[in-house]
Amino acid sequence: MLRAKNTKIIFFTAVCICLLAGVFAWAGADGGVAVAKEAAMMTGNSSMPWWGWPLILLFFCFILGIIAVLAGVGGGVLYVPLVSGFFPFHLDFVRGAGLLVALAGALAAGPGLLRRNLASLRLALPVALIASTCAIGGAFLGLALPTNVVQLCLGGTIMFIAILLLTSKNVVRPHVEKQDAISLALGMSGVYMEESTGEAVEWKTHRTLQGMLLFIVIGVMAGMFGLGAGWANVPVLNMLMGAPLKVAVGTSKFLLSITDTSAAWVYLNQGCVIPLMAIPSIIGLMLGSFMGVRLLAKAKPKFIRYMVIGVLLFAGGKALLKGLGI
Numbered sequence: 300m301l302r303a304k305n306t307k308i309i310f311f312t313a314v315c316i317c318l319l320a321g322v323f324a325w326a327g328a329d330g331g332v333a334v335a336k337e338a339a340m341m342t343g344n345s346s347m348p349w350w351g352w353p354l355i356l357l358f359f360c361f362i363l364g365i366i367a368v369l370a371g372v373g374g375g376v377l378y379v380p381l382v383s384g385f386f387p388f389h390l391d392f393v394r395g396a397g398l399l400v401a402l403a404g405a406l407a408a409g410p411g412l413l414r415r416n417l418a419s420l421r422l423a424l425p426v427a428l429i430a431s432t433c434a435i436g437g438a439f440l441g442l443a444l445p446t447n448v449v450q451l452c453l454g455g456t457i458m459f460i461a462i463l464l465l466t467s468k469n470v471v472r473p474h475v476e477k478q479d480a481i482s483l484a485l486g487m488s489g490v491y492m493e494e495s496t497g498e499a500v501e502w503k504t505h506r507t508l509q510g511m512l513l514f515i516v517i518g519v520m521a522g523m524f525g526l527g528a529g530w531a532n533v534p535v536l537n538m539l540m541g542a543p544l545k546v547a548v549g550t551s552k553f554l555l556s557i558t559d560t561s562a563a564w565v566y567l568n569q570g571c572v573i574p575l576m577a578i579p580s581i582i583g584l585m586l587g588s589f590m591g592v593r594l595l596a597k598a599k600p601k602f603i604r605y606m607v608i609g610v611l612l613f614a615g616g617k618a619l620l621k622g623l624g625i
Contacts, residue, residue: 364587
């Protein structure tokens with residue numbers, strides 16, 4: 300088991316090195332002019348050399364990845380407000396990179412969650428169809444609106460997320476007396492093995508129509524702001540529809556790989572995904588996540604969680620001030 304884990308880490312590190320080497324080789328050959336243009340687009344013609352901001356972003360996202368694991372939130376929901384608030388990057392490029400950051404984490408976790416029955420295809424696919432369709436519309440809407448309007452909406456959303464994280468009380472195993480007709484027709488039920496007790500846990504859902512209507516809003520917000528939507532998926536699946544917490548978290552992670560892919564294509568097509576931002580962000584966040592998992596046993600997640608909520612409130616306020624031109 301330990302050898303397999305070490306092999307995965309070594310393989311991931313090798314891929315990261317190859318990606319970085321490819322970027323630097325491209326910059327040193329015929330891509331120098333393109334890199335300079337990308338750096339100018341990112342920073343608004345900042346005086347820093349082209350490689351400066353990607354290195355800072357790599358280190359920043361490494362720290363972000365550690366905090367995200369310790370706080371129990373997705374990296375995407377922290378990435379967009381913090382990078383747009385504290386880096387001189389245009390919001391469109393930050394949102395495009397944010398979607399790829401959330402997508403990378405979801406794709407890495409998806410297969411393992413499906414193997415353990417902690418992510419349910421029967422639960423995920425109907426809501427994913429709704430959320431991904433609406434995410435495309437949200438991406439077009441976000442790119443069409445003026446930047447200051449998007450900043451105002453982003454600030455309000457981030458502050459709402461912080462309040463939701465502060466007040467939400469997830470239920471490990473919600474009590475569902477009876478499936479509704481939609482849940483029964485779509486087969487939204489299943490069994491997973493609870494490793495801590497060794498028992499097989501059966502589950503089913505209810506209030507499916509209300510949940511699907513909320514996923515319309517979740518999809519639009521995910522595409523519009525470039526946020527991973529785990530902060531919204533989990534409460535809807537767990538507290539509203541009645542899925543056990545582990546299934547809600549696993550299915551939410553799998554959902555991101557579908558929802559964010561739909562919105563990411565829109566940003567890619569519009570030229571809003573820049574490799575100099577996306578590659579360091581993804582590498583930094585994934586390496587930080589590996590480190591965060593190792594520190595999780597020693598850290599105090601409750602303190603980290605409150606710290607993240609405070610940072611989100613600050614970032615949301617900063618986005619609101621940016622939108623108001625203050």
